[in-house]
Amino acid sequence: MAPLYQQHPIYVTNSLSGKKEELLPLKEGYLGMYVCGPTVYSNVHLGNCRTFLSFDMIFRYFRHLGYKVRYVRNITDAGHLENDADEGEDKIAKKAKLEQLEPMEVVQRYTVDFHQTLERLNFLPPSIEPTATGHIIEQIELIKEIIDAGYAYVQNGSVYFDVIKFNEDREYGKLSGRKLEDMIANTRELTAQSEKKAPQDFALWKKAEPQHIMRWPSPWGDGFPGWHLECTAMSTKYLGKQFDIHGGGMDLKFPHHECEIAQAEACNGETPVRYWLHANMLTLNGKKMSKSTGNNIYPNEIFNGSSPLLTRAYSPSVVRFFMLQAHYTSILDISESALQASEKGYLRLMDGLKRLETLDAGKNSDFDLKAWAANCYKAMGDDFNTPILIAHLFDGVKFVNQAQEGKMSLNASDLEEFKRLFKAFIFDVLGLLAPQQQSGNNKALDGAIQLLIDLRTQARGDRDFATSDRIRDELANLGVQLKDGKEGTTYSVE
RNA sequence: GGCAUCGUGGCCGAGUGGCUAGGCACAGCUCUGCAAAAGCUUGUACAGCGGUUCGAAUCCGCUCGAUGCCUCCA
Numbered sequence: 001m002a003p004l005y006q007q008h009p010i011y012v013t014n015s016l017s018g019k020k021e022e023l024l025p026l027k028e029g030y031l032g033m034y035v036c037g038p039t040v041y042s043n044v045h046l047g048n049c050r051t052f053l054s055f056d057m058i059f060r061y062f063r064h065l066g067y068k069v070r071y072v073r074n075i076t077d078a079g080h081l082e083n084d085a086d087e088g089e090d091k092i093a094k095k096a097k098l099e100q101l102e103p104m105e106v107v108q109r110y111t112v113d114f115h116q117t118l119e120r121l122n123f124l125p126p127s128i129e130p131t132a133t134g135h136i137i138e139q140i141e142l143i144k145e146i147i148d149a150g151y152a153y154v155q156n157g158s159v160y161f162d163v164i165k166f167n168e169d170r171e172y173g174k175l176s177g178r179k180l181e182d183m184i185a186n187t188r189e190l191t192a193q194s195e196k197k198a199p200q201d202f203a204l205w206k207k208a209e210p211q212h213i214m215r216w217p218s219p220w221g222d223g224f225p226g227w228h229l230e231c232t233a234m235s236t237k238y239l240g241k242q243f244d245i246h247g248g249g250m251d252l253k254f255p256h257h258e259c260e261i262a263q264a265e266a267c268n269g270e271t272p273v274r275y276w277l278h279a280n281m282l283t284l285n286g287k288k289m290s291k292s293t294g295n296n297i298y299p300n301e302i303f304n305g306s307s308p309l310l311t312r313a314y315s316p317s318v319v320r321f322f323m324l325q326a327h328y329t330s331i332l333d334i335s336e337s338a339l340q341a342s343e344k345g346y347l348r349l350m351d352g353l354k355r356l357e358t359l360d361a362g363k364n365s366d367f368d369l370k371a372w373a374a375n376c377y378k379a380m381g382d383d384f385n386t387p388i389l390i391a392h393l394f395d396g397v398k399f400v401n402q403a404q405e406g407k408m409s410l411n412a413s414d415l416e417e418f419k420r421l422f423k424a425f426i427f428d429v430l431g432l433l434a435p436q437q438q439s440g441n442n443k444a445l446d447g448a449i450q451l452l453i454d455l456r457t458q459a460r461g462d463r464d465f466a467t468s469d470r471i472r473d474e475l476a477n478l479g480v481q482l483k484d485g486k487e488g489t490t491y492s493v494e
Numbered sequence: 495g496g497c498a499u500c501g502u503g504g505c506c507g508a509g510u511g512g513c514u515a516g517g518c519a520c521a522g523c524u525c526u527g528c529a530a531a532a533g534c535u536u537g538u539a540c541a542g543c544g545g546u547u548c549g550a551a552u553c554c555g556c557u558c559g560a561u562g563c564c565u566c567c568a
Contacts, residue, residue, distance in 0.1 A: 038568070051568035091566070176563075178497060186496050186564075227566080249568030254497085256567095280499090281562070291567060325517070326507060331500075331561070338506050341518035348517080351531085387508050391516035401532055405525090465527060472529085483531040490531090 003029065005065040008377040012245075012384075013329055015253065015276040016175055020383060023275060031062055031069045032243035034235040034273075036252055039076040039131070040110035041095045044117050045296040046319070046334065047282040047289030050250040050315050053320065054279040054328035054384075056123045058247070060429050061380050063124075071126040072238045075114075077107040078132035078225055079214055090224065093213045103214050107133075116297045120316045122431050128238050132230035136216045139225045139233045143218075144205045145267040151267075155195045157207030157221040161262065163200040170265050172200075176254035202259055204229055230258035232358060235272065236264065246273040250280050251288070252262050282323070284309075297334065301448045314339050321346040324386040324430055349390075350434055351492060352397030353426060355404050356419055358487070362409025369414050373421055380429065389425060396422055403487055435493065445493075449480060453489045456482070459479045 010023040015125050035055045038044055052073070062069045079092035096103045132139075141158050146152040151166045152159050163172055167180045183200055203226035208215035215222045235243065240370070241264070248257060257276065264272035281288045289296040297307055305313030322342035328330040372392065379388035396418070402408040410418060426432050452471050459468040472482050479494035 036568075039566080044568090048568045055554085080517090170537090173497095176497075178564080182496060183564075250562065251567060254563055255565095279568070281568075283561080286560075288562070289568085293567095329499095330507085333506090337518085341506060343518095345517045355532095385508075387517095388515065390521090391508075394516055398533085405533065407533080460527080463527075469528080476530085481530070484526070484529090485532070486525090492531095 003066040005029065005062075005067050008065060009382050010061075010065075010381045011385075012275055014275060015275070015278045016188060018177075021275070023244075025067070025244065026274070029066075029068060031067045031245065032239035033059065033069060033071045033245040033247065034075045034231070034239055035060075035071070035126075035246075036231055036244065036248035036256070037076060038110075038114055039079075039091065040107050040114060041079070041092045042110060042291055043290065044110070044114045045289055045298050045358055046302070047296060048249075049117065049286075049299055050282040050323055050332070051247075051279040052118065052123065053121065053323055055247045055277075056118075056431060057324065057328070057386060057429065058277070058384055059124060059126075060431055061384060064424060064428050069127065070239065072128045072130065072235065073126040074231060074234050075107075075111055075129060075131045076230065077104075078136075078202045078230065079103070084094075090212060090214050096213065104133075107476060120303065121299065121320055122316065122433055124431070130234045130238065132225065132234075133214075135230060135233050135237070136225065138237055139229045140205075141219050141235050142229060142236075142263070142267065146204065146263060149266050151262075152204055153197065154220055157223060158195065158203060159220055160196050160224075161199045161204055161259070161266070162197065163202070163262070164198050165369060166266060170262070172257060172262055175258050175261060178254065178258075183450040187275055197386070197452075202226060202228060202255065204263075228256055228263060232260050232272070234262040235260075236268075241268045242270055242272055243276065244273075245275045247277040247279065250278045253278055279328045280331050283331055286333060302339075310336050310339070314343060315435070317435070318343045319348050320430070320432060321349075321390075325390055327383075327385060327387055329383070345394075346432070347435070347492065348438045349393060349426070350432075352394075352400045353422065353434070354490070356396075356422060359400060359410075359415060361412035361415045362403075363411060365410045365414045366408040367403075367410055367414070367418070369410070369418055372396065373417075376421070376425060386430065389430070393422070393425060402445055449475070449491055453482065453491065457489065 011020045012023050013019070014021045033055070037050070037052075038048055055073075059069060059071050077092070079090035092106055093104050096106050098160065099106065101109075143152065146161065147154070147159065152161050163180065166172055172180050173183070180200065184198070205218060205220055205225060206223050207221055208223045212224070214224055215225060235246065246257070246260075261271060261273070283289065284295055284297055287295050291458060297309060299316070299319070301307035302310065302314050302319055303316055318339065322334070322339055323332065325345070372395065376389055376392050379385045379392060380389070399408060452475065456468045456471040459465070459471070475482060475491070479493050481494070483490050483492070
């Protein structure tokens with residue numbers, strides 16, 4: 001049988017063209033994807049997670065279709081300058097001083113936090129997770145190439161990218177829709193005298209002041225790499241001079257990704273990325289979450305209910321489901337009422353799945369499984385439209401519920417196929433977990449509740465409603481909901 | 495100020511020219527010993543103004559409002 005990816009085309013919104021284009025890999029059956037990872041100088045907040053979640057879902061769908069994917073997501077551990085002025089302080093070094101830690105200790109702490117958080121949200125690990133500090137040599141080599149190509153200049157032990165020179169030969173600003181002339185016209189007066197030739201120029205290598213802790217030797221003296229260089233160095237190393245997909249948060253479009261394009265084009269003469277994908281922001285109170293402004297919410301605060309913005313806890317899968325109910329290119333605002341609505345929807349979906357597992361096959365099929373499956377794939381193929389996919393999944397739930405009431409049925413082979421696809425979309429593609437998978441499967445609890453259900457059924461048979469209602473209500477108080485159906489009683493735990 | 499995006503019913507959120515996703519909430523009905531769960535049914539939309547079109551939430555213009563980027567940020 002032909003691989004799934006041959007049957008299900010994917011159209012993606014390419015930020016470079018601003019249009020939806022069919023995704024055609026450089027090499028059939030293979031995909032290279034690079035996503036800008038976090039800067040590990042503080043705990044990862046939920047906004048960060050949304051971007052990585054979007055690409056986790058995309059990665060999962062590629063894999064589901066049978067693509068062999070090399071997914072590279074870096075860890076920025078070399079620190080960035082605090083501002084564009086010459087007297088910058090390394091972000092990580094600053095934090096280290098604050099907490100009396102070695103810079104690499106800071107990096108380690110927050111890298112671990114990052115991994116733990118993503119694991120709770122059921123992320124798949126990327127194929128390669130390279131660090132900036134592990135690729136200093138590659139970055140230095142890249143700078144040499146850019147200098148040799150004539151697009152960079154050395155100044156007092158630092159190296160800068162010559163944007164104006166580059167723009168004479170190529171185009172700077174094509175990703176973000178900016179024109180260099182406009183940028184020059186709009187530049188504010190520089191407060192400090194700069195060693196850069198033009199304000200638009202950006203650092204490839206910065207000279208380290210004596211007090212700067214994070215430093216490496218280079219042909220231009222001791223220093224550290226510029227902000228945009230690591231991604232070019234690592235994406236080139238692991239995916240090649242040209243690769244299929246580059247992703248990241250919308251806020252990185254300019255200048256970060258613009259500079260990546262410039263750096264790569266400066267040494268390779270060809271544009272590095274065929275499809276640029278940008279995930280939109282998660283907002284809180286209508287504003288972007290940000291480490292620096294403090295407008296943010298941390299995943300753990302949601303999972304354990306400690307956030308002052310919430311009245312109780314919400315599970316990682318609910319958070320995941322909430323985010324996947326919006327398209328990844330749309331801004332999404334988080335609120336408790338939105339989380340609550342998502343939680344109910346998520347539980348309904350999971351209930352449907354549980355019922356599907358116990359469904360008996362009928363003689364014939366009243367459900368157009370082929371059309372349903374085609375719609376699911378079409379939704380995902382249309383720029384990974386998970387909200388539409390979820391809508392189709394709810395159509396599936398509706399069918400399952402009707403089937404359980406004996407109103408509809410599926411024949412044996414269709415039922416098996418339906419189960420397989422339904423689970424594939426929920427678990428493999430969306431990456432959700434069943435509620436019991438999150439709290440640890442508990443055989444003792446299940447047995448105990450089953451016993452109570454049996455006792456209640458017996459009491460109801462004896463018309464001893466005082467006893468039966470007591471069992472039902474007391475369990476409800478404990479967060480266990482009993483559901484009477486045609487085929488007997490099931491339960492769900494909050 | 496420049497560039498870009500967005501403004502959908504009570505709430506969240508899909509939808510790029512005609513056939514009006516989905517979830518949550520609300521109401522009625524069925525089922526039930528009563529409920530819950532489930533099913534069925536119904537309602538309230540496309541910021542405003544103007545234009546293009548036989549026809550616009552969807553295209554164009556203007557106005558108002560919000561957000562992102564222009565300094566690190568997913």
